[in-house]
Amino acid sequence: MLVPVALLMLGALTAVVGPRLLARSEWPEREPVVALWVWQCVVAAVLLCCALSMTLSAAAAWQAVRGQLFAHAPQGVVEAYALSAAGPWAAATAVTLALGGAWSAAMLSREVFRARARRRARRAELLVRSPLLPGEEPGTDRLVVLEGERPDAWWLPGAAPQLVITTAALRRLKGRxxxxxxxxxxxxxxxRHDWLLHSSAALANGFPQVRVFAAFRDEMHRLVELAADDVASRRFGRLTIALALVELNEHRGVFGPCPATTAEVPQRVHRLLAPLPRLTAGRRLSLTATAALVPVIPVLVTFVPGLSALR
Structure with missing residues (x-):
């Protein structure tokens, strides 16, 4: 009955080593889309380790679960997992991990509910500040202009996403x-970066002591902005989006010697103005494929005893 323990150890190792390797690498800033994928694979591997360990621990603790899990498996496969030799810790492990999974689902549901509530409140405020004209349907305009003295622009996601921009921003933004x-x-x-942000926030808020989830949340906030910057720069040039960022954030005091909030904006502007060369297509493909294999490892660990018994 070593497989559940091995899975938990593998999950802990992935949670520790994965973020450290990514933090020491310089390529995520050059390839934020690939970095987003790698982070998702690391976190998925950690969660998969916990889920598989919970399943095997439950099978070891309760005969009913074991019968369902190994209903069509040969007797040799069942014996290879040595489930009957499990100690009293199997039930406690299964229950603890199941509660962790339920708590994660509850945190994600709460995060999505709060995000939708904030979105409804912002849309209601938008209708008050920019009322519809006679015959105009709500959500038909993708660009909404608000009267405002501070330059600002934001995307309002939803079934009918809209870009909201203030008149001050229109006065400051030039050309393209x-x-x-x-x-x-x-x-x-x-x-769909909003779902990445919701998922990472739910894990970080639900398990504040787990560093990999906190790092996952922080990196998602940073990398989605870099990825969106790259989308804009490929269409309109790095200088154009860099100047737009300066115009929209200069009044917030983020470019002074003591930057205030949104202090990542100067780094984004510097990255756009002094870009590092992208990785080669082969390197990007190898990183993507290697990351995709990370969640496969827990599955292989889980099936090794059964496959060995079938030889």
Whole structure:
């Protein structure tokens, strides 16, 4: 009955080593889309280790679960897992991991519910500040202009996503900078970055002591912005989106010697103005394939005893 223990140890090792390797690498800033994929694979592997360990622990603790799990398996396969030799810790492990899974689902549901509530509140506020004209349907305009003294622009996701921009921003944005801002926000919407942010926030809030989930949340916030910057820069140029970022954030004091909130904006502007060369297509493919194998390892560990018994 070593497989559940091995899976938990593998999950802990992945949770520790994965973020450290990514933190020491310089390529995530050059390839944020690949980095987003790698982070998802690392976290998926950790969660999969817990889920598989929970399943095998439950099978060891309760005969009913074992009968369902190995209903069509040969007797030799069942014996290879040595489930009957499990100690009293198997039930406790299964229950603890099951509660962790339920808590994760509850945190994700809460995060999505709160996000939808915030979205409804912002849409209601938008209708108050920019009322519909006679005959105009709500959500038909993809661009909404608000009267405002501070330059600002944001994407309002939903069934009918909209870009909201203030008149001050329109006065500051020149040339194709407005198109670049729109492309940046559309990059968020097309890649469904909101779901990445919700999932990472749910795990980090639900398990604040687990460092890999906190790092996952922080990196998702950073990498989705870099990925959206790249979407805009490929269409309108790096200088255009960099100048747009400066125009929209200069009043927030983020470019001074003591930057305030959104201090990642100067790093984003510097990255756009002094870009590092992208990785080769072969390197990107190898990183993507290697990351995809990370969640496969727990599955292989789980099936090794059964496959060995079938030889």
């Amino acid at each position: 900078q407005l198109d670049a801002v729109l492309a940046h926000e559309q990059g968020h919407a097309q890649a």
